Amino acid sequence: MNNTAKSKGVHLTSLLDGKVVGGIMISEEAYPRFWLFYFAVDKKYQRKGFGSLLLKKAESKLKKNSMLF
Numbered sequence: 001m002n003n004t005a006k007s008k009g010v011h012l013t014s015l016l017d018g019k020v021v022g023g024i025m026i027s028e029e030a031y032p033r034f035w036l037f038y039f040a041v042d043k044k045y046q047r048k049g050f051g052s053l054l055l056k057k058a059e060s061k062l063k064k065n066s067m068l069f
Contacts, residue, residue, distance in 0.1 A: 009034060010058045014041070014050050021045040024054045032066040 007027050014022035022041035026034050041051045059068065 010061045022050045024058050034066050034068050
């Protein structure tokens with residue numbers, strides 16, 4: 001976990017009332033390639049838009065003309 005936290009890319013956590021309900025990590029391997037390393041939403045909060053918001057926010061932080069795999 002320590003190595004992934006230090007990697008280049010986007011690391012986001014979704015919170016609701018101080019509780020972690022989801023997270024996403026997109027790693028920059030070699031621009032313009034970015035890899036979706038993990039993307040998870042707690043089962044209780046799935047299908048409520050948390051995953052869509054996480055993905056949109058993460059994509060907005062990527063460099064222009066990048067490719068997400």
